Amino acid sequence: MPILEVEHLRKSFGATRVLDDISFTMEPGTALSIIGSSGSGKTTLLRCLNFLERPDAGIIRVKGETLLDAASPASDFQRNIRLKRLHFGLVFQSFNLFPQYTALENVTLAEKLLAREKPDWKDNKSAYLKSIEEHGCALLAEMGLQDRMGNYPHQLSGGQCQRVAIARALALNPDILCFDEPTSALDPELTGEVLRVIRSLADRSTTMIIVTHEMSFARDVADHVIFMDSGTICEQGSPDEVFLHPQQERTRQFLSHYAD
Amino acid sequence: MTFAEQFPIVLGSLNTGFLQTFRLFLITLVGAIPLGMLLAVAEISRWKLLRAFIRTVVWIVRGSPLMIQLLIIFYFPGLVLNTPIWGGGESGRFAAASVAFIINYACYFCEIFRGGIQGIPVGQEEAGLVLGMKPAQIFFRVKLLQVIKAILPPISNEIITLIKDTSLARIIALQEIIWAGQSFMKGSQGISGVIWPLFFTGIYYLAFTGILTILFARLEKKLSYFR
Amino acid sequence: MKKIVAMLLCLVLLAVSALSVAEAAGDKDYVVGKGKLIVGITDFEPMDYKDESGEWIGFDADLARAFAASLGVEIEFQEIDWDNKALELDSKNIDCVWNGMTLTEEVLAAMTCSKAYMNNAQVVVLPAAKLADYATVESLASLAFAAEAGSAGEAVLTELGYTVNAVQNQAAALMEVKAGTSDAAVIDALMAAAMVGEGTSYPDLTYTLPLNDEQYGVGFRKDSDLAAALDEFLAAALADGSLAKIAETYGVQAALITE
Numbered sequence: 001m002p003i004l005e006v007e008h009l010r011k012s013f014g015a016t017r018v019l020d021d022i023s024f025t026m027e028p029g030t031a032l033s034i035i036g037s038s039g040s041g042k043t044t045l046l047r048c049l050n051f052l053e054r055p056d057a058g059i060i061r062v063k064g065e066t067l068l069d070a071a072s073p074a075s076d077f078q079r080n081i082r083l084k085r086l087h088f089g090l091v092f093q094s095f096n097l098f099p100q101y102t103a104l105e106n107v108t109l110a111e112k113l114l115a116r117e118k119p120d121w122k123d124n125k126s127a128y129l130k131s132i133e134e135h136g137c138a139l140l141a142e143m144g145l146q147d148r149m150g151n152y153p154h155q156l157s158g159g160q161c162q163r164v165a166i167a168r169a170l171a172l173n174p175d176i177l178c179f180d181e182p183t184s185a186l187d188p189e190l191t192g193e194v195l196r197v198i199r200s201l202a203d204r205s206t207t208m209i210i211v212t213h214e215m216s217f218a219r220d221v222a223d224h225v226i227f228m229d230s231g232t233i234c235e236q237g238s239p240d241e242v243f244l245h246p247q248q249e250r251t252r253q254f255l256s257h258y259a260d
Numbered sequence: 261m262t263f264a265e266q267f268p269i270v271l272g273s274l275n276t277g278f279l280q281t282f283r284l285f286l287i288t289l290v291g292a293i294p295l296g297m298l299l300a301v302a303e304i305s306r307w308k309l310l311r312a313f314i315r316t317v318v319w320i321v322r323g324s325p326l327m328i329q330l331l332i333i334f335y336f337p338g339l340v341l342n343t344p345i346w347g348g349g350e351s352g353r354f355a356a357a358s359v360a361f362i363i364n365y366a367c368y369f370c371e372i373f374r375g376g377i378q379g380i381p382v383g384q385e386e387a388g389l390v391l392g393m394k395p396a397q398i399f400f401r402v403k404l405l406q407v408i409k410a411i412l413p414p415i416s417n418e419i420i421t422l423i424k425d426t427s428l429a430r431i432i433a434l435q436e437i438i439w440a441g442q443s444f445m446k447g448s449q450g451i452s453g454v455i456w457p458l459f460f461t462g463i464y465y466l467a468f469t470g471i472l473t474i475l476f477a478r479l480e481k482k483l484s485y486f487r
Numbered sequence: 488m489k490k491i492v493a494m495l496l497c498l499v500l501l502a503v504s505a506l507s508v509a510e511a512a513g514d515k516d517y518v519v520g521k522g523k524l525i526v527g528i529t530d531f532e533p534m535d536y537k538d539e540s541g542e543w544i545g546f547d548a549d550l551a552r553a554f555a556a557s558l559g560v561e562i563e564f565q566e567i568d569w570d571n572k573a574l575e576l577d578s579k580n581i582d583c584v585w586n587g588m589t590l591t592e593e594v595l596a597a598m599t600c601s602k603a604y605m606n607n608a609q610v611v612v613l614p615a616a617k618l619a620d621y622a623t624v625e626s627l628a629s630l631a632f633a634a635e636a637g638s639a640g641e642a643v644l645t646e647l648g649y650t651v652n653a654v655q656n657q658a659a660a661l662m663e664v665k666a667g668t669s670d671a672a673v674i675d676a677l678m679a680a681a682m683v684g685e686g687t688s689y690p691d692l693t694y695t696l697p698l699n700d701e702q703y704g705v706g707f708r709k710d711s712d713l714a715a716a717l718d719e720f721l722a723a724a725l726a727d728g729s730l731a732k733i734a735e736t737y738g739v740q741a742a743l744i745t746e
Contacts, residue, residue, distance in 0.1 A: 050390050051389075082393075085390055086392045089390065092383060092386070094381075096387035098387070099486040100406060113392075113401070114392060153486070153487075169390075169391075331571075334578070335571075335578040338578030339574070339577050339578040344579040348527075348579070348581045431568060433567045435566060439566075443530050445656075445658035445659070445662070446530060447530060448536065449536070452532065453681070453687030454687060
């Protein structure tokens with residue numbers, strides 16, 4: 001069964017159609033790269049999946065459960081929206097770390113707040129907190145940040161910040177982890193460390209959607225590639241199909257900008 | 261009367277006046293900060309009509325002199341409505357001054373709070389949302405401290421202005437420290453035609469603003485651990 | 488929404504007009520009804536000033552106390568901003584102004600006043616060193632004067648056609664002279680006696696020429712029946728000698744109007 005099914009997703013901002021009839025599916029444990037020029041709707045697609053935008057039409061299903069059917073009323077969109085969001089994780093282009101918290105606190109904050117909602121929170125408070133703390137430490141260590149746990153975001157480099165943000169998104173064990181141009185805000189010499197982390201996640205079969213402008217990375221890391229153009233899926237297929245044998249003229253044109 | 265004889269009398273009178281200044285200062289802060297927050301929340305709320313109403317109130321209050329507001333709040337009920345709600349005594353004058361100052365400063369605080377809240381990058385809210393936080397959690401756990409850090413300089417500015425603005429309350433004969441200092445120019449407690457007590461009140465203001473400046477510097481330093 | 492606003496406005500207007508009708512009852516009844524006479528004063532020795540225990544005393548204060556007792560009401564003294572005395576009366580925050588108030592045309596227009604009970608004059612305050620140069624009213628013509636805005640002193644100077652800087656109060660007028668920003672000041676004779684000379688901040692100032700004669704009275708709200716009540720009370724106090732006795736306590740018996 002596919003882990004994610006998106007059907008006929010549509011979204012307009014005023015008179016501008018940003019997403020037009022977007023449909024695709026993902027199998028568990030695979031990585032999907034979304035490429036395309038700026039303004040092609042990639043980021044809006046990720047924001048719809050994370051319930052930061054409400055699509056005008058379409059259906060989003062995760063593990064067979066319909067999380068969103070735009071045909072139903074707006075109140076349905078808001079109902080349990082927090083729980084629906086937790087199926088997805090999102091790593092932002094500009095990190096959006098919480099500046100007043102340390103790296104570790106950034107990773108553990110949301111998990112601690114969610115633990116409070118558990119029925120046995122009061123009785124097992126310290127056990128919960130301890131395990132959350134350990135989980136956070138393990139995630140940061142995985143990101144190669146074991147020495148940076150007590151640092152505040154402004155004391156970290158851009159690459160380190162983004163790795164903290166990845167750990168933060170992983171902390172809640174989302175079904176699908178989304179990356180929104182994770183290296184675009186970084187100095188060129190810092191992109192490598194972030195890409196390495198994402199690749200290691202792919203190696204461990206983390207289900208991921210990666211919006212990126214790093215073409216060679218998109219090709220390497222992905223099991224499936226979608227090329228978007230003016231709000232539509234112009235072409236999709238395996239990395240080799242899209243990058244080596246593009247069927248569409250627009251895909252060829254787009255890729256030619258990156259040939260070097 | 262020699263200066264040495266005058267000094268303790270004047271000091272006693274100035275202390276009493278300063279107590280009134282300080283009380284007005286304190287009650288204004290205690291009232292205006294929560295009211296300002298309430299107004300700020302209303303001003304960024306979803307209801308268009310409420311937003312327009314608050315904006316109009318803020319415009320009127322910030323756009324007209326506090327002195328006029330004091331006069332209107334104290335004299336209007338008796339003068340036009342024929343119901344002197346304040347009572348003419350010192351406590352009535354203090355109550356009227358408190359109301360005027362709280363309303364006036366709440367409007368200034370409101371704009372500072374609103375700017376502070378709106379100045380936090382959208383990404384902070386979105387990061388909280390995708391991590392499954394509730395709106396209240398996002399406000400208190402993520403935004404609030406950042407807002408406080410951002411508004412600390414303008415708030416400290418406003419609070420220091422407030423100390424000095426309290427002297428405006430003398431227009432409705434609230435006997436704060438400037439009033440106390442001036443009374444010796446005309447004559448009071450056997451001392452008349454003496455100017456120095458008025459100028460001496462400046463020392464009180466300087467000392468008080470000095471203490472507050474130090475307090476705010478400490479607070480700012482405390483919040484300098486993040487950017 | 489507009490309808491609701493309109494209805495609310497109507498209600499407020501109705502309430503205001505209803506309250507205005509209630510005003511018609513007499514001022515004396517109003518004060519007796521609330522059981523307290525609030526007297527608007529400023530700190531002005533020897534008329535109203537504080538003794539060591541903080542009690543208000545003085546010729547006016549003692550007289551006001553006696554008047555309140557005759558009405559059978561309590562008394563409360565409230566310091567006011569002199570500029571706002573009419574406003575304080577009209578807004579009912581005080582019930583009378585009783586503070587060595589000169590009966591000028593403005594005062595008589597804004598309030599209903601008692602008959603005059605004390606004489607006063609406006610005097611010229613000068614640096615003592617210049618005293619000899621200015622012995623007559625005519626010799627003052629070249630000077631720049633400071634006087635309280637709206638005071639009897641300002642009125643007299645304007646009438647004479649002299650240059651006047653209108654300042655906030657009589658004390659500020661003295662400060663002008665001391666600071667050299669004005670050449671001379673015109674203030675109340677009673678006040679000049681207390682504020683100029685040895686032991687004050689103005690030891691090198693002195694006062695000389697009286698520019699006019701004027702009188703003190705007590706101010707009430709427009710059309711108040713309390714003014715007539717006070718006139719009756721004062722006539723009785725003059726007749727039984729209690730008025731003179733209070734005047735002697737404060738050394739102002741010479742200025743008392745006794746006819």
